[in-house]
Amino acid sequence: MGEQVCMTGVEYCGGAAGVDANGYPVETTGNVVLxxxxxxxxxxxxxRDDDDRLVAVTDEQRAAILHAASRAxxxxxxxxxxxVSIREQAALDRLADLCDHQPMIAxxxxxxxFVVDYxxxxxLFEHVGCFEPEFVERTGKTPRRAPGLGDFxxxxxxxxxxxxxxxxxxxALGLGSCYIGDIVENAEEVAELLDLPPYTMxxxxxxxxxxxxxxxxxxxxxxxxxxxxxxxxxxxxxxxxQVAEMDAMFRPHAREAHEPLYGRDEPLHGMVVQKxxxxxxxxxxxxxxxxxxxxxxxxxxx
Numbered sequence: 001m002g003e004q005v006c007m008t009g010v011e012y013c014g015g016a017a018g019v020d021a022n023g024y025p026v027e028t029t030g031n032v033v034l035x036x037x038x039x040x041x042x043x044x045x046x047x048r049d050d051d052d053r054l055v056a057v058t059d060e061q062r063a064a065i066l067h068a069a070s071r072a073x074x075x076x077x078x079x080x081x082x083x084v085s086i087r088e089q090a091a092l093d094r095l096a097d098l099c100d101h102q103p104m105i106a107x108x109x110x111x112x113x114f115v116v117d118y119x120x121x122x123x124l125f126e127h128v129g130c131f132e133p134e135f136v137e138r139t140g141k142t143p144r145r146a147p148g149l150g151d152f153x154x155x156x157x158x159x160x161x162x163x164x165x166x167x168x169x170x171x172a173l174g175l176g177s178c179y180i181g182d183i184v185e186n187a188e189e190v191a192e193l194l195d196l197p198p199y200t201m202x203x204x205x206x207x208x209x210x211x212x213x214x215x216x217x218x219x220x221x222x223x224x225x226x227x228x229x230x231x232x233x234x235x236x237x238x239x240x241x242q243v244a245e246m247d248a249m250f251r252p253h254a255r256e257a258h259e260p261l262y263g264r265d266e267p268l269h270g271m272v273v274q275k276x277x278x279x280x281x282x283x284x285x286x287x288x289x290x291x292x293x294x295x296x297x298x299x300x301x302x
Contacts, residue, residue, distance in 0.1 A: 042178040047211060069163070072164070083112055084115060085111075086112070102180070116202075116203050159203050159204060177206050180205040221245050
């Protein structure tokens with residue numbers, strides 16, 4: 001093979017919209033869906049009415065968002081996930097505590113938890129007699145009562161795709177949302193709260209509601225993002241460009257104008273990668289991602 005050239009990523013991801021001096025997208029694409037994607041930002045503060053009550057998500061809005069989630073691509077249309085809709089304040093309070101003590105969860109009007117769910121297929125197999133000796137003898141097939149790692153991977157992809165459909169639908173309806181990745185940190189306690197059966201796992205959560213105020217979207221880094229045909233490890237020049245891009249994007253949003261973000265003064269691994277490494281270790285309790293357990297079950301690595 002010939003020498004491979006690393007692309008910066010700007011060739012593919014840049015230029016879709018301009019940015020202002022603070023790194024906010026300012027142009028539109030002329031396409032409604034692309035504009036929604038371009039200008040969406042996470043919402044962590046939700047509107048309240050004149051009586052200081054949370055502005056509720058209407059029944060019509062909830063139905064539209066859940067329908068959009070159900071329209072997400074799914075492997076074999078098996079829908080190996082479930083969505084748990086949460087509006088009770090006690091449950092939101094408990095989730096705020098379990099998800100790294102984030103009070104914004106308790107202050108949201110609605111939450112959706114996307115659950116990797118193989119249990120409902122095991123129940124269905126049993127319901128239609130797939131585990132009966134007659135079925136095994138007639139078909140020569142023995143359905144598995146426990147999922148493997150591949151099943152988890154497919155179900156996880158389905159769940160996250162559905163979550164993103166919900167995000168886009170919420171945005172289209174004038175609502176804001178925020179992903180809560182910490183839902184996996186205390187998966188056992190969350191499972192107990194939600195009465196999840198064996199072979200399920202809470203994988204992703206969204207909080208949804210009317211934004212308290214408009215929040216401009218922040219441009220995302222794109223250097224060293226897209227690879228042409230083959231994966232390419234970044235060279236020094238590409239990594240320098242990556243650091244410069246993030247520094248330019250995020251420095252205006254630092255708490256202090258002179259606060260170093262990236263670069264030689266505050267190395268990237270010092271502020272970002274170390275935090276990410278801690279986060280990943282905390283999420284998996286020091287275990288390989290391949291061994292994240294289902295509720296009272298375990299993933300097979302074969």
